[in-house]
Amino acid sequence: MNRTDRLYAIREELRRVGQAGRTAERLAANFEVSVRTIKRDISVLQHAGFPVWARPGPGGGYVVDPDSTLPPVNFTEAEVAGLAAAVAVHGGQPFAAQLRGVLNKALGVMDHGSRQRASSLTDRIWVDGRPESGSAKAAGSIERALSEMRIVTLDYADRDGIRTTRRVDPIMMALTQGRWYFVGHCRRAEEIRWFRLDRVVGARLTSERASFIPVHAVGAPPSTAASLTDR
Numbered sequence: 598m599n600r601t602d603r604l605y606a607i608r609e610e611l612r613r614v615g616q617a618g619r620t621a622e623r624l625a626a627n628f629e630v631s632v633r634t635i636k637r638d639i640s641v642l643q644h645a646g647f648p649v650w651a652r653p654g655p656g657g658g659y660v661v662d663p664d665s666t667l668p669p670v671n672f673t674e675a676e677v678a679g680l681a682a683a684v685a686v687h688g689g690q691p692f693a694a695q696l697r698g699v700l701n702k703a704l705g706v707m708d709h710g711s712r713q714r715a716s717s718l719t720d721r722i723w724v725d726g727r728p729e730s731g732s733a734k735a736a737g738s739i740e741r742a743l744s745e746m747r748i749v750t751l752d753y754a755d756r757d758g759i760r761t762t763r764r765v766d767p768i769m770m771a772l773t774q775g776r777w778y779f780v781g782h783c784r785r786a787e788e789i790r791w792f793r794l795d796r797v798v799g800a801r802l803t804s805e806r807a808s809f810i811p812v813h814a815v816g817a818p819p820s821t822a823a824s825l826t827d828r
Contacts, residue, residue: 603628604638609706611649611661618658672703674715681719690777691736691770691794738800739779743767746807749781752799753792760798761785766807768815773822782810789815 606628611619619627624635639659642649648662680700687693704712735751742749742765749767754760765781768789772778777794789810 600638603630604642605702606705607635607638608642608647608649609702611659613706616660618652618660620658623658672707672711674711674718677703677707677715678718678722681715682722685722689736690772692740694737695740735797735800736794738802739767739770739794739797741802742800742807743770745802746809748784748803748805748807750801750803751779751792751797754796754798756796763790764803765790765792766810768810769812771818771822773819780815782808 607624610624610627621632621635621639625632628635639649639651649659650662652658652660677700680696680703684693684697684700687696704715707715738749741747746767749765751763751765752760753763763786764784765779766784767779767781769780770777771780771791779792779794779797780789781792782788783790
């Protein structure tokens, strides 16, 4: 577990246990790090504004101010099974890593019994096949280009296997007819192009801000299509 994930997990565990608190030793054992590392992590959380304080004396430990935090999010076994199914179907597709991160966070805030029941439910869900995908590393660069609105350089192979390099302003991503496409304004062709993700050989994110191009510039979607916001 990297430090960012550990900080999040410590914060959520302290929220979950409430006034019972957690000692530095207990947290260190849970996250398999030293007590000194836990104390440094708590200091980082405090400086970031998270309302955690040390309760002295026997039975003491780190406690979160209940009046300054939101209640923990609770997930049902069916909700977690739904997330797990989505992760399985979406493996290798755009934002798959982020989706798996959501699943891990959901599992992290469930109690042991709920996790066991969710596991029993997911055992009853089978997935065979998923849409074709290209390079996971290339997909990650495209995801960042879209979320940060930065130009991305694509190494792209057409249907005949001929490779070209193109600088693209991101507009959207679309799943249609079982394939994912990255849609953007190609600066080489000077027009909007649809790039099949499974034909993207490589992608490199640049530091250059992309031109803002509204989604409606791509044209009207098919009657069967809708953005995630509309679903």
